Amino acid sequence: MQKLKVKGKNILSGEIKISGSKNATLPILAASILSEKKIDLKRVPLVKDVVTMCHLLKYMGSNIKINSQKKNILINNKNKKFKKIAPYSFVKTMRAGVIVLGSLLARFGKAKVSLPGGCAIGTRPVDIHLYGLKRLGAKIKIKNGYIFAEAKKGLTGAQIRFPSISVGATENVIIAASLAKGITYLKNCACEPEIKNLTDFLNKMGANISWLGKREIKIIGCKKFNHVSHQVMFDRIEAGTFIIAGALIGKKLKISGIQTRFLNTEIKILRKMGVRMQISKDYIYILHSPKIKPVKIKTEPYPGFPTDLQAQMIVLMTKAKGKSQIKENIFENRFMHVPELNRMGAKINTLGNLSYVEGPQNLNGAEVMATDLRASVSLVLAGLIANNQTVINRVYHLDRGYEDLEKKLRQCKAKISRIF
């Protein structure tokens, strides 16, 4: 099994160009099923989850060409014998597979999609997805671990208020409603920038979707779509991760290829912590930041602080002088990196969904275990500031969502390598 070896205490300097967003690419790929016309996606991050979604689409009958040099994907879903099935083998490794449910139902009136099941960070049910699709007229049954959905006469627009905010459910229902008969009003939607990127993509293709307010969307169903070329937005979480790396151990580290207006909450919190930054519209310089101050924060749906940056933020908190606090409001079991960080010398106490971090602590290199995507990268960050060497096991978690992580860090003088 592959491992990562990180030698700590090397100052990061230079430039890191941020890749396209994994969490924007996955629903866009799922939405591609809606159309028979050619789709050209640019700035696609070729990470494991995206490749798995492409394999799922290929399995169903899509013609997909990946150009790894140009980071482009060309899709053609004209196939008349499209399979309306998303098997367990794909959905178990990549939960976003469940988003093909909305597009299969909308285009073919039928879908059989594996239930994703739980994962390391929590139970992660799909009840809100199913609630929304039922409100559009789908008949849904769960049998043998699969969701069987049907809408023989097609889906019909409806007024839907999501019982709680879910990124995936909002995406699934937007995709389905864009090809439904009549008008759909969605309330209490998630409003992550990746969802706006999805609605931009669908509108370019010919859908009629408008955001009426921060959490309210109107969708006038359309009948068919046009060819489309679309550039995926930057990865906010990758950007946040490298900004935190810069705050920990950077000296004029440039993070480019971003839109800083989507990072306002993160920037505000980091400034409060004493991280020195020069901010422009599409790049940030992280300057040497020797005095990190403690903060008390909580994870929330966008525009709040993202749960996907909680593990990385905890590493920065170990450098703050005093007691920091972070409350995890999105997932019930997302502190699995804490025992590993404590093994490296951090002083973190977890009580339910709260973690208290005492700093500043010097971390020492150790052999540690990655448990999920963001936990893995937090261990890389810890390795970058630790004395001696850190070895991270189970790095396949990292490959699900970070494109060229080692290469990007090495270009900025980090000492990181993969053991095969």
Ligand code: UD1
């Ligand atoms: C997406 C992101 C993930 C991020 C998460 C929260 C993708 C591919 N993944 O995941 O990186 O961490 O948003 O920002 O974009 N829930 C239910 N029932 C449902 C759906 C969700 O109870 O039907 C719960 C979840 O268990 C969780 C919360 O709602 O506690 C938020 O989950 P959701 O926003 O749906 O996350 P994902 O779309 O799975």
